[in-house]
Amino acid sequence: MTIRAAGTRSRLDPEPVARRDVLGLASLLSAAAALLLSAFGMLRLPKPGVLASAGKKYRVSLPEALPAGEPYTPPGRAVALFRDAQGVWAVSLVCTHLGCIVRPSAQGFECPCHGSRFGPDGSVIKGPAPKALPWLKVTASGGGFLVDEGATVAPGTRVSS
Amino acid sequence: MNRQLTASRALQEFRNNLRQAPRRILESAFRSGRPVSDRARALFVFGNVFLHLHPVRVHRWSLRWTTTLGLGVAGAAAFLLTLVTGVLLMFYYKPYPDVAYQSIKDLHFVVPTGRFIRNIHRWAGNVMVVTVLLHMARVFYTAAYRKPREFNWLVGLALLVLTLALAFTGYLLPWDQLAYWAITIGANIAQSPRELTDALGITSWFDPGGLQRLLLLGSDTVGAEALIRFYLLHVMILPLVLAALLAVHFWRVRKDGGLARPPDADRRLPPLPGNTYPVFTEAPQKTYQVVAIVRGRTPVVGAGPENTLPSMPHLLYAELAVFMLVVFICLALSLAWDAPLKEIANPLVPENPAKAPWYFLGIQELVSYSAFMGGLGIPLLALLGLGLIPYLDREQEGTGEWFAGPGGARLAGLSALFGFAAVVAVEAFAIRFGWIREWFPEAPQLLVTLINPATLLTLAYALFSLWILRRYDSVRAGAVALFTCFLCGFVVTTVIGTFFRGPNWVFYWSAADWPAH
Incomplete structure (x- = not known):
């Protein structure tokens, strides 16, 4: 854009940016900004603030006769609890690959969906699972145990009653 | 006397109109009448409103x-x-x-x-x-x-x-x-x-x-x-x-x-069979005029209306x-x-096995190597590639014709052969010998995500297409190679996922070999 001294511009010359264009552009941009902002506002609604899922903390009483290394799955939960001489631990049964429920087997855990296999400690030994099965937090509580699916502990952590 | 006369005339008109009403309702809805003339x-x-997209x-x-x-x-x-x-x-x-x-x-x-x-x-x-x-x-x-x-x-x-x-x-x-x-x-x-x-x-x-x-x-x-x-x-x-x-x-x-x-469609079309009707023979005897200026070429430029019906x-x-x-x-x-x-x-x-609908079983097959690459990475890459095709292939040869242009049907066949062989080879290797996680359980996940049968197959397809692109000196040829390869990959992985995967996603030649529960 060249700037000329005042008065040299003919009134027939077009203005560098017409006044109408400035106003039009401004209204267009503000409308676009408003739409964008409202789109974000509308997208905020489907992201829930409170999750409508069942509680993640529950009490489990292990059967007295549970042999060492045998899994015990509380009814309705995707968790396997084990007991040996050192104590009790819990392994999540939700496959870290795509969320299927793995089955405890003699060699550890097997996933039916995409063939992931995990060792007895939950570590991946085959298949597409990217992570080991997490060990869940267990605390002794009045003869039974409190399992918290929302908290993980380092593999190998055992709790004695 | 006079008033009585008008009243009866109105009554007659009313009866007349009532009789005509069904026909007039129909006429008002379908104003063009029966399609018996070119105009109609x-x-x-x-x-x-429903047909005017035509x-x-x-x-x-x-x-x-x-x-x-x-x-x-x-x-x-x-x-x-x-x-x-x-x-x-x-x-x-x-x-x-x-x-x-x-x-x-x-x-x-x-x-x-x-x-x-x-x-x-x-x-x-x-x-x-x-x-x-x-x-x-x-x-x-x-x-x-x-x-x-x-x-x-x-x-x-x-x-x-x-x-x-x-x-x-x-x-x-x-x-x-x-x-x-x-x-x-x-x-x-x-x-x-x-x-x-x-x-x-x-x-x-x-x-x-x-x-x-x-x-x-x-x-x-x-x-x-x-x-x-x-x-x-x-x-x-x-x-x-x-x-x-x-x-x-x-x-x-x-x-x-x-x-x-x-471009030479008009020349190549056989003459219209004599019994074709209607063919715009009853067109109004007047010259055409430009009624709107449309960007680009209109369908009749240089062709005349005679090859349209x-x-x-x-x-x-x-x-x-x-x-x-x-x-x-x-x-x-x-x-x-x-x-x-x-x-x-x-x-x-x-x-067990948990299978998605058949059109996702190809993706499920890839997902059984890496969730991210098979489920999102490669499908998104394929979509991106598909979307870019018309902007990368700016050639004109062979438009509107099956398997025309550089390479023709032979190139499509060759690409199908390569695409088929590559996906079968990669799948056979992974099924027979397993993959990184089985050989080195401690391997970092990033390695498995980046290097797995699905990504290697995609890479092989991409390299093959680049080679074809150079060999034929044509972007279209490269696109044909890539598209055909992906089509083969899709078909073969879908077939494997549908028919050859059993419990625990293990490969079985037939469902009869599945272990009993």
């Missing part, structure tokens, strides 16, 4: 069966079928866990014609997926996406994604075992960017995967929230968007100058024939095979 035939098309005249090249095989119209017909049957199913369906399953059972066993309507809905959905895929292949192999039709190719891709999304969201609604585990897997694929962010250790502050899954499910498990979301998507959001884009798609076909055809009846009847064929196929399939309904969803016991 033209009015029949552009004077009707041109008044259509080129004879577009009317040949081999130009399109009617695939696009078949896809739209299947969509119409799902729309009608879907609304009927909504009379009884209740989107709440457990209740949903009962309502589908009601539809299956109690509701009059309920099972048949559900079967048609299911089969029409499948037919829609197939025809949309084949339609895309047709447009690609006739190089019909080229200028000025690039944008319509993009709209078509969006329609493909919407079609798959509709199929996927509909899959959850019966709330049976099949549905529940397919959706669990699907939702976790949405979460699979975590595989990458976890490996990089940035999930705690950048977690697009978790957000996607949360938005999809509305919770951290597949439950009531997820069902209502999938229902809303399936019956409202996706069909509305799809219908809107479908209108754009059709409209653009016409605005982009009809279907693509070779009136859309009514030639095009509309052909479309009707395709529509009836699709209806017939869907009805026949629905009579022969019931839509599946397994046991009620059990969140603690997955199906």
Whole structure:
């Protein structure tokens, strides 16, 4: 854009940016900004603030006769609890690959969906699972145990009653 | 006396008008009258809100069966079928866990014609997926996406994604075992960017995967929230968007100058058979005038109107024939095979094997190597590549013709051979020898995510296409190679996923070899 001294511009010359264009552009941009902002506002609604899922903390009483290394799955939960001489631990049964429920087997855990296999400690030994099965937090509580699916502990952590 | 006379005249007129009313209602609705003259035939098309997406005249090249095989119209017909049957199913369906399953059972066993309507809905959905895929292949192999039709190719891709999304969201609604585990897997694929962010250790502050899954499910498990979301998507959001884009798609076909055809199409068409009627012989005896200035070439520039035929009846009847064929196929399939309904969803016991609908089994096969790469990375890369095709291939040779242009059908055959061999080789190796995780359990996840059978196959396809591109010195040749390879990959992985994967996703030659439970 060249700037000329005042008065040299003919009134027939077009203005560098017409006044109408400035106003039009401004209204267009503000409308676009408003739409964008409202789109974000509308997208905020489907992201829930409170999750409508069942509680993640529950009490489990292990059967007295549970042999060492045998899994015990509380009814309705995707968790396997084990007991040996050192104590009790819990392994999540939700496959870290795509969320299927793995089955405890003699060699550890097997996933039916995409063939992931995990060792007895939950570590991946085959298949597409990217992570080991997490060990869940267990605390002794009045003869039974409190399992918290929302908290993980380092593999190998055992709790004695 | 005078007054009495007028009164009786009005009465007579009233009776007359009453007698004429049915005919006049009809005339006012269909103002063009019966399509017996060229003018009335033209009015029949552009004077009707539902038909005016059609041109008044259509080129004879577009009317040949081999130009399109009617695939696009078949896809739209299947969509119409799902729309009608879907609304009927909504009379009884209740989107709440457990209740949903009962309502589908009601539809299956109690509701009059309920099972048949559900079967048609299911089969029409499948037919829609197939025809949309084949339609895309047709447009690609006739190089019909080229200028000025690039944008319509993009709209078509969006329609493909919407079609798959509709199929996927509909899959959850019966709330049976099949549905529940397919959706669990699907939702976790949405979460699979975590595989990458976890490996990089940035999930705690950048977690697009978790957000996607949360938005999809509305919770951290597949439950009531997820069902209502999938229902809303399936019956409202996706069909509305799809219908809107479908209108754009059709409209653009016409605005982009009809279907693509070779420049010498007029010369190559055989003379019109003598018994063809009507052919615009009764056209008004006046000269044509430009009534609008349209960018680009119009369908009649340099060709004259003589190779076009009136859309009514030639095009509309052909479309009707395709529509009836699709209806017939869907009805026949629905009579022969019931839509599946397994046991009620059990969140603690997955199906074994848990298989997605067949059109996702190719992806499921890739997912069994890496969730992120197979579920999102490679499909997105393929979509991106497909979308860029018309902007990278700016050549003109072979437009509007099957397997024309550089390399021709021979190149497509060669690419199919390579694509087939590569996917079979990679799959056979992975099935026979396993993959990194089995050899080195301690290998970092990033390595497995980046180097796995799925990514290696994609790389092989890309390199092969680049080699073809250089050898033929043509972008189109490279595109043909890549598209054909991906098509082969899709078909072979889908077949393996469907027929050769058994419990624990282990390879079996036949379902008879599956271990007994």
